[in-house]
Amino acid sequence: MKTKIISIITVKILSFLTIFSLLLLNGCNGKFPGGDARKFPPDPKLRVKKNLEEGKGFTFNETFGEKKGGVFDFASSNELWRASLDVIDFMPLSSVNYSGGIIITDWYSAEQNLNESIKISIRFLTNEIRSDALDIKVFNRTCNNNIMNCKIQETNKVLVTELKKEILKKATIYKSEKKEKKKKK
Numbered sequence: 001m002k003t004k005i006i007s008i009i010t011v012k013i014l015s016f017l018t019i020f021s022l023l024l025l026n027g028c029n030g031k032f033p034g035g036d037a038r039k040f041p042p043d044p045k046l047r048v049k050k051n052l053e054e055g056k057g058f059t060f061n062e063t064f065g066e067k068k069g070g071v072f073d074f075a076s077s078n079e080l081w082r083a084s085l086d087v088i089d090f091m092p093l094s095s096v097n098y099s100g101g102i103i104i105t106d107w108y109s110a111e112q113n114l115n116e117s118i119k120i121s122i123r124f125l126t127n128e129i130r131s132d133a134l135d136i137k138v139f140n141r142t143c144n145n146n147i148m149n150c151k152i153q154e155t156n157k158v159l160v161t162e163l164k165k166e167i168l169k170k171a172t173i174y175k176s177e178k179k180e181k182k183k184k185k
Helices: 002-027 044-054 060-064 079-087 157-184
Strands: 093-097 102-105 116-124 134-143 150-154
Touching: 079 116, 079 157, 116 157, 134 157
Parallel strands: none
Antiparallel strands: 093 102, 102 116, 116 134, 134 150
């Protein structure tokens, strides 16, 4: 009876050790730690930065094949986000939320006509660079002599189309630059 209990405990311990070592190997992408020291910077902060840029690391979700939750990249790595901010960089921003996927500008008017101003809202529906990835709304505010007597309406689709075209064009350029940069590495 005692030997049976001991053998069950031994099997459990060996099973645990096997699973643990497989997890460790999976975290190293099947390679044992170490490598050519000339390829890695000696400063730990620079090594961490390099590893983050290359996407190296260990997560349990990848190990068990589960993909839970969304993928949150840095805003600077999202070409659509960068392109949108670059296109409307002349306007003051009212609200910017990367995780919520929205950019809202403040009211902007050119110096020539202070009674008219526009406001732009850009909502990101996907991170892919395609025509239906953005929901852009442009509002026009026309005021008569003071800011209290204003009429606000959504503008025609011409400005929306031009903004979308410019953002997608810039995002495509950013994406091709990113691919070229990866090829050089």
